Amino acid sequence: MTKPAMLHNIWAALGGHADDCNRVILTTEGALPSVYPVTDLASASMAAVALSIARLRAQAGGKPVEDVHVDRRLASIWFASSLRPIGWQVPSAWDPIAGDYKTRDGWIRLHTNAPHHRLAAERILGAHSDKAGMAKTVALWDKAELETAIVEEGGCAAEMRSSLEWSQHPQGRAVAQEPLIHMDRKQLANMPAQPVDPARPLAGINVLDLTRVLAGPVATRCLAAYGAKVLRIDPPDWNEPGLVPEVTLGKRLARLDLRDPGVLARVKVLIASADVILHGYRPDALEHLGLGRTVRQRLNPALIDVSLNAYGWTGPWRERRGFDSLVQMSCGIADAGMQHVEADKPVPMPVQALDQATGYLMAAAAIVGITDRLQSSKVLQARLSLARTAQLLLDYRSDASAQAFALQTDADLSGTLELTSWGEAKRIRWPIQINGCPASWAIPARELGCDAACWPA
Structure with missing residues (x-):
């Protein structure tokens, strides 16, 4: 199977050599149904993780980069959900009034999963117990006016734009000029070499996870698969019951x-002893908390720092709150889907591909940073955004229809039983295969707040 150009684009953004992509063997035909190459994005972003692991192992062992295999179909399934509960159900990830609404002049999406975001929307639109009541109120507004009002109130909303409108919008123009991954490196004095176990190449790596829904938790779940010690920190009152069983594996x-x-x-002590930090706070939030970039560098000059935001790192929306579904509305993905299938409402991608792909790119960036530090004592700071990942898809749009994947079968399930906080479950088999380096997680998915804020012994 030929390697998609998307993989070369991603690997180049991570600083990799084009020849490395020849080590990737993609398997299975077919694709998720979408006007955009979602399956190519799923397999390419997971292939970037596989290549970054293979490169770390090669560097540590003084050997060439080995072949890696990525199952395109399994990658696509993981982009939807990896967890298959046995005798219980995962709650819905969506608040009752979250969703797409018709306005006087188009469509808008309200993201109300977090209680404070719902309250912000209701301060503008009034309290509603269901979508039917909310729809009547939203229908009285123009989409741009309502988006502005909710965002200024501290909420999350996005009017549906076409890709052409996004390309002409100041934020769309800014994002299009950004690199897929901002990669900044600084040179340190020679650091002591850290041994790399070829079977668990991230063993001994402390990862501090200050992320929530959804890209960051995907990234740290992936790092845990190869041995990293991940410590996730959440506020006392935070919960995301529809996602926690999916993404807390291994942490x-x-x-x-x-x-x-x-x-x-205490958090500063954790930062000082971490190897990697991943955070998804808006650009000014950690500064206000006293944990800004300069503070983090002073606490730990060798810290690999990977950050995420929604709408990019330049332009007027660089500090705007956002989520995958909102970015799909803003940048034209939902509109293109609607036009492609001739629907009468927004049609997003079949999975939250912006979150998922950006998560795996964050993981790959962190692993590249670990390799850089080992190889040349350079310390990486990487920044990614959902909007820039969306731009990657926009650049590769194709109206050609690929053959749909076969439905999931029992053969897709791992043979391992996972004893989660909610009951027994199984996972879909991991899409990546690296010889002598299987993915595995020592800790099952559990409720938030189960542990003390310290690294495991």
Whole structure:
């Protein structure tokens, strides 16, 4: 199977050599149904993880980069959900009034999963118990006016634009000029070499996870698969019950209030002892908490720092709140889907591909950073955004229809039983195969806040 150009684009953004892509063997035919190459994105982003692991192992062992295999169909399934509960169900990921609404002049999406975001929308639109009531109120508004009002109130909303409108929007133009991954490196004095176990190449790596829904948790779940010790920190009152069973696999889970000065001091100790930090706070949020970039560098000059935001790192929306479904509305993906199938409402991608792909790109960037530090004592700071990942898809749009995948079968399930906090479950088999380096997770998915805020022994 020929290698998609998308993989070369991603690997180049990570600083890799084009020849490395020849080590990737993609298997299975077919694709998820979409006007955009979602399956190519799924397999390419997971292939980038596989290549980054293979490169780390090669560097540590003084050997050439070995072949890696990625199953396109399994990658596509993981982009939807990896967890298959036995005798229980995962709650819906969506708040009752979250969704797409018709306005006087088009469509808008309200993202109300977080209670404070729902309250912000209801301060503008009034309290509603269901979508039917909300729809009557939204129908009285123009989409641009309502988007502005909700965003200024501290909520999350996005009017549906076409890809042409996005390309002419100041934020769309800004994002199109950004690299897929901002990669900044600084040179340190020679650092002591850290041994790399070929079977668990991230063993001994401390990863501090300050991310939530959804890209960041995907990234740290992936790092845990290859041995990293992941510690996720959540606020005392935060929960995401529809996603926690999916993404907490392999992690220690603690709750801390970063606004408490005493707690902040403890977090600084964790930063000082971490190898990697991943965070998804808006650009100014950590600064306000006293954990800005300069502080993190002073606490730990060798810290690999990977950050994420929704709408890009330049332009007027660089500090705007956002989520996958909102970015799909803003940048033209939902509109293109609607036009492609001649629907009468927005048609997003069949999976939250922006979150998922950006998560795997974050993981790949962190692994590249670990390799850089081992190879040349260079320390990486990487920045990614959902909107720039969306731009990658926009650049590769194709109206050609690929053969749909066969339905999931029992053969797709791992043979391992996972004893989660909610009951027994199985996972879909991991799409990546690296000889002598199987993915595995020592900790099952559990409720948030199960652990103390410290690294495991």
